[in-house]
Amino acid sequence: MRPALLLQRLLHLVPVLLGVTVIVFLMMSLTPGDPAEIMLANQNATPEQVASLRHDMGLDRSLPVRFASFVGNALRGDFGQSLFHRRPVADVIAERLPATIELSAAALIFALLVAIPLGVVAAVHRGGILDRLATVGSLFGVSLPGFWFGILLLLAFAVNLRLLPVSGAIDFAHQPPTVTGFLTIDSLLSGRLDSLGNALAHLLLPAVTLGLPMAAILMRVTRASMLEVLRQDYITFAEAKGLSRARILALHALKNALLPTVTVAAIETGSLLGGNMVVETVFGWPGLGRLVVESIFVRNYPLVQAAVLLYAVTYVLVNFVADLLYTVLNPKVRM
């Protein structure tokens, strides 16, 4: 894609992100309950004390003014103080974000590795045993609630078979020196294979739990789009050219069939973040999802606000990346 076009697409993101910011801000502002009162609820505070806190938090200003200062601060990376941690929200989130990204990436990789080959095989052997098994399996994958499936996996592999750890992201003894915050990358950077193995062992069950519904959906999308592509004239022509079956499937068919898969994968990656809250809670994963759940319970509004905004921005950016990928797969979009 030409740089000018890339810039244009990036500029398109600005109004979207602004809209998202407005909605997040309004949602938090219009939620019943005054944060100042909630914070002081158990401390027998006088109305004067509440008013003073409201003033400190800027809650006595008008909505537009508060919005402007919220946006202004957010642009500088300042999301206020986490009421629970007594530290800047941005720092608390930055600490938890790598674990969530690592888990989401692992889930995405798991989903793609399972979904694409299975979808292709199911389409090629349409109506065969593998196709039927995959179709039934994907129904389970979509229908099983993550918290239940996660607990099931824990019971089987961690509690009964004792093959994998029960919770957390790494055992204390294997903790690598922090460089990036990503445990797998830090393990590699410090050359500690024991850390890498330990981190991957912790990663496996939550990644499978989080990735399974996505794998199920992507499998169905890949299968359907592969079936569609295999009917096309250019596949017949490729066969008439005497190419190997492998080349026809892997290059001629799959490159076209992956377009819908990429789109759906992007949307699903956005929603991985939502699923994270459940899975991170079940597996005691030290990520953003669990932090947000905890923060909601203690009414830690600034943190929830920043996290929701982050989710929304990520969602938009992931879809932007999908658009870029699209141009690689489909030359007609390339201009």
Next chain:
Amino acid sequence: MTDHPMPEPLLSITDLRVAFATRGGLVRAVDGVSLEVRAGECLGIVGESGSGKSVTFASVMGLIRPPGRIEGGSIRFGGRDLVGLDPAAYRRLRGREIAMTLQDASTSLNPALTVGTQITEVLLAHAEDLPAGHGPRRRAARQRAIDMMRLVGIPAAEGRLDDYPHQFSGGMRQRMMIAIALSCRPRLLIADEPTTALDVTIQAQVLELIAGIRATLGMSVVLITHDLGVVAEYCDRVAVLYAGQIVESGPTAQVIAAPRHPYTAGLLRSVPVLSDLDRPIQPIPGQVPDLVDLPEGCRFLPRCALAHAACHAAVPMRGLGAGRAARCVLAEAAP
């Protein structure tokens, strides 16, 4: 046609039967077709949609897929029977010795791959005289691709290898498909409706191109079409198909001058003639019969103005001398 003895035919199809299993019953798409293609000649195959002309040559290419099945007969090419040939041997044959172009180049070229990829892959799959080593092999294949693109009249061929099909005009795409089909210099080209998808002005260019390359490379051509005008212009011999059977065959000039089957005559009457615009166009009344439930007798009987008592019994192909034959009780050998 000349009188010297006929050389061994390049392709000879004997009593070919192809059926498709459908919910409504077994569709006998090709029902006892026999024909020959001699070295260097151009054979025209004429028939309406559903007459079995494309299915016959998809069988030659080994591209009949379930629910379709070759039920019987033989397809001899270059001295060996292709029916039941193992898939690997068939792959070596397709694209190298027998090539095929499809009706619409805009759907037959893969939209996600450059034309360079699509033409060199045939050479890389089949050509035995390319130099050894990855790099030299690729370069030689590219050079040969450029030569072939020049041969089919694509301007500035070397600069177009990395273009995608959508960057070509309709006529250029058709030329590109022909270049791909001919890249390994096959002995037989099957051109399935090569002009149907094109503008009238470009149709003639593409047909002239095929005729020119046929002379240059000395290959045989099967021209599948529903246009008798195209056959008259470019084909040495013609075979007319109706409802899965050949109803008339012979040297083009004689068949067109004096058709011996009422269907051929009907086809000729339904074509407007520029030199005689006063002559009314007469469409053939009725419809092609249902291929599931065919009567034993002549398949054209319900639409024939010359119907006869003898037409209700099975009508064999009758040799009429001078290389002509017709499937009609009224056809008599010339005295």
